[in-house]
Amino acid sequence: MNQEQAINIGNFLRSKREGTGLSQAEVARRAGVAKSTVSRLEAAQIKPHTDSLQAIGEVLGVSLTDIFAAIGRIPASELPSIRPYLHAKYCDMPAELLEEIENYLDGLARARGISFDGPRNDEDQYATTAK
Template sequence: MSTEEHLKLANIIKEARQEKGYSASELARRAGLQPSTVTRIEAAQLQHPQPETLIVIAHALEKPTSDLFACLNWLPKEQLPSFTPYLRAKYADLPEQVLEKLENHVAKVVRRYGYETNGPEPGQDEF
């Protein structure tokens, strides 16, 4: 794992923990871990966290495990959903016009950087 990946993971976990109002010790208790494990992950000091550790942390924080795995690049890009199906599944209760605005805004931003929201990444489909 790169330093950047360690920091992403640390920030996601720490922010989610703080949103829940948990101390690091409380998160560790809820996840069935040693407090030092949570502290080391949040300090980006744990070099190779075990998938099982991240699963119990995600569960204790009521976050999708895939959020933690994705920030570590443990999910191949081709296994991630494209934006539109993800948005509609995740936020199905939003009004249709709000979903359309979000889709259009994201499509505009990512096109500016050479991507398509529902297609291959640049260079991915060239021979």
């Protein structure tokens, strides 16, 4: 990990922590890491260990995958398109709500001249995740 990525992780974690209203000390306590770890990560003074990032992310409600994706550590080509992502991530959500979200996002994308790749909501494709 380079210094720019460390800075991006620090900024990302700080933003998420501030959004939750938690102090660095409280995040550290809940994550089971030293307060200096949280402080130094946010200041990009240390390179993060995966275990620490995962524990802190759990406290902040952010997965390790989301942290790495937010800083560009995971290439876009390796991320799922929006429909499979929604169905996998929010499998407990009612199918009607997922469809409403998909339609809303499609409308936003179309209004800007883009489209989401991947098939439309297909019962067979999402049978293992949709409820």
